[in-house]
Amino acid sequence: MRQSFVLFILGLVLAVSSCRTDFDTxxxxxxxxxxxxxxxxxxxxxxxxxxxxxxxxxxxxxxxxxxxxxxxxxxxxxxxxxxxxxxxxxxxxxxxxxxxxxxxxxxxxxxxxxxxxxxxxxxxxxxxxxxxxxxxxxxxxxxxxxxxDAVFLYPKQFADGTSETIPLDGKEIDGFYLDENDDVNGNELLFTNEKPYVIYGFASVPESKTVTFEAGARVHFHANSGLLVNKNSSLQINGTVSATDKLENEVIFEGDRLEPDFSDIPGQWKSIILADESTNHSINHLTLKNATVGLSIKNHDATTVQIKNTQIYNCSQYGIMAQNAQINGENLVIDYAGLASLSCVYGGNYTFTHCTFNNNWPGGTQFAVNVSNQLAEATPETHDLTKATFNNCIIYGSNANEFNLDKNTNAEFVYQLNNCLLKFSAATSNPDYQFATDSEHYTAIILNKDPKFYNISKSKFNIDNTSSAFAKGNQAYAIPLDIIGNTRTSPPDLGAYQSKDFPK
The missing domain is CATH 2.60.40.10 (Immunoglobulins)
Known part of the structure; x- marks a missing residue:
């Protein structure tokens, strides 16, 4: 009986299907x-x-x-x-x-x-x-x-199907040397604002040469691409203050995906690498975003890297990763990094003044600032941290603690924070974090007060007079102009921006 019923239903379905007119268009x-x-x-x-x-x-x-x-x-x-x-x-x-x-x-x-x-x-x-x-x-x-229209820079392709490579950290990687007398592009060591540049692979600055980026230059890096500045070579980024939100005079480094959906995606390209023994670097009015490591600085015992009026956003690992480097940073803003916005490891010598270090990367293990005198290895290798000074800075973010000191007692570890707003809410007996009583390392620290940034999601780290950073700086450390050229008052505000009123 059940078998007859099933056959009846199948027959009915076939009959109905044979009468369908769906495809009678x-x-x-x-x-x-x-x-x-x-x-x-x-x-x-x-x-x-x-x-x-x-x-x-x-x-x-x-x-x-x-x-x-x-x-x-x-x-x-x-x-x-x-x-x-x-x-x-x-x-x-x-x-x-x-x-x-x-x-x-x-x-x-x-x-x-x-x-x-x-x-x-x-x-x-x-x-x-x-x-x-x-x-x-x-x-x-x-x-x-x-x-x-754009200038395209990429490794040479050979007849056997291989392409040009360059050495980096003991390996051969896809890359090429910038040529100051290239047959097609002319001087590839001078990046102008006439056309944007698109780089495939790592563009390498030959030894003892200088690569210069003029105000308004736009450089787009393809996936897995970057810039390598070699031994005795120099990086000069000569951006200037812009009059509009178009950042017309800023030098901009970003990926080569121009669609709005890619405007804030981390890790689209590799890094700007200042190699060991590279020298005489000056970075002014640079906006860098969406890299893996924004600036990787390894200039051991070389000249001080000058970084001023610079913004670094949305890096999948670090905004700046410095290893035993020497850096003088003024009016920097770094935000949203998978590991740390600023990480200074394996010692070095650092001074940061009127900088805003923030990290709103989702998760609980990221820092806005990490300072260490060792390399995180099975047997840590150490090097003296001769100076790590932060003046009139903001160190903030979405985690409970955004400031990390990783000290190995086998090497020197010298640090000092003066007039800084700091996010560090966990109670600890660690002598390195006694912000109120350790006058040798901390002066006028503001703990766990909201700086009230204007709009973090749009990378707007401006503040107004309701901010806890308003007029809390020390005039002795003041940089006369803020990151966008506004005159600082006395006493100055903390961070890279002088306060202003915003539309309600």
């Missing part, structure tokens, strides 16, 4: 609806493919329809390409007789690879349209892309 009548009427494919560099963007097409009617044609207006000559519900059609340009069921939708995915010569010379826009149907039923969706 009617021609489209031009009533398609779209998720957007213009698809903006964000800025790309010439001949570098964009990300893929989505358009959704809806059939709101009660009829299954057939769209005779979906195509790019420029046809097979278009620099755009599409897939329509997974189909690539004719080279991703033309699709025929596309079925769209009643009350259903389909996805179109669009990407482009366009050259600057394809763009409108007046505005550098490359445009096209997706056309649905034709004649009286014609519907259109516009496509718009901004194309940027």
């Amino acid at each position: 009617v021609a489209s009548t031009g009533d398609l609806k779209f998720s957007k009427d213009t698809v903006y494919l964000d800025t790309v560099f010439k001949n570098i493919g964009s990300s893929t963007y989505q358009l959704k097409v809806y059939n709101r009617s009660n009829d299954d329809i057939s769209i005779p044609t979906i195509q790019l207006k420029k046809g097979l000559n278009s620099k755009y390409r599409m897939t329509v519900d997974g189909s690539s059609g004719n080279n991703g340009k033309i699709f025929k007789d596309v079925t769209l069921l009643a009350k259903d939708s389909l996805y179109i995915f669009i990407a482009t690879t366009a050259d600057i010569t394809d763009a409108n010379p007046a505005d550098f826009l490359y445009t096209d349209e997706i056309e649905f149907d034709s004649g009286v039923n014609l519907q259109k969706v516009a496509l718009v892309t901004l194309i940027q």
Whole structure:
């Protein structure tokens, strides 16, 4: 009996299915609806493919329809390409007789690879349209892309399929030496503001040479790329104060993904490495973001690295990682790093004045500032920390403790904090953290008071007169101008920014 019932049900299903009219389509009548009427494919560099963007097409009617044609207006000559519900059609340009069921939708995915010569010379826009149907039923969706011309720097490719490499830490890595007399680019050791630069692999500064970045220079690093400054070589970053939020005079280092979704993604490229025995480095008005390690400084016993008016954000490991280095930092802002915003290890000599070190990376083990005279190894190797001084600084973040001292008694460990706002809320008997009673190491420390940054999520570390850092600095350490060129008052505010009023 049960077997007969099952056979009856199967027969009924087959009978109903044979009467379906789902695929008896009617021609489209031009009533398609779209998720957007213009698809903006964000800025790309010439001949570098964009990300893929989505358009959704809806059939709101009660009829299954057939769209005779979906195509790019420029046809097979278009620099755009599409897939329509997974189909690539004719080279991703033309699709025929596309079925769209009643009350259903389909996805179109669009990407482009366009050259600057394809763009409108007046505005550098490359445009096209997706056309649905034709004649009286014609519907259109516009496509718009901004194309940027750029200087591309990358390793040489050899006939045997290999590419140029350079040495780094005892290994050969993909990279190349910047050439001051390159046949195509001219002086590759001078980065101007005329065009953005895109770097593939590690760009290496030859020994005893100087690489210079002029005010307004824009440098984009591809995945796993970076800059290596070698022995006896120098880095000079000559940014200046900008008048607008466009940071027109700032030197900017970031990844080569220009879409808004990638604007704050850590770890998109490697690092700026100042190698052991590199020398005479000066960094002024640099904005660096989305690296693995922003600045890796290893200039053991060499000249002091001068870093001023610089912002470093969204690094997957460290904003600055210094090993037995010498650094003088003024008006620095470092935030959001997977391990530490600032980490000074294996000793060295450091002075930081009017700096804002913050870390809001999710998790409980990150620090805004880490200071150590050893390397974290099975048998730690030590080196003297001859000086680690913080004046008029803010050291803050989302964790209970944002300041860490990692001292090995086998080497010198000299540190001092003067007029600093500090996040350290755990009670401890450790003699290194006696902020109120240890006058040798701590003077005028403000503990666990909210600095009330303007907007951390947008990397706005400005403060106003309601901040606990307002007018708490020592005039003896004051830098006359803040990170954006505002005159400091007396007494000065703590951190990189002089206070101002913000719109409510």
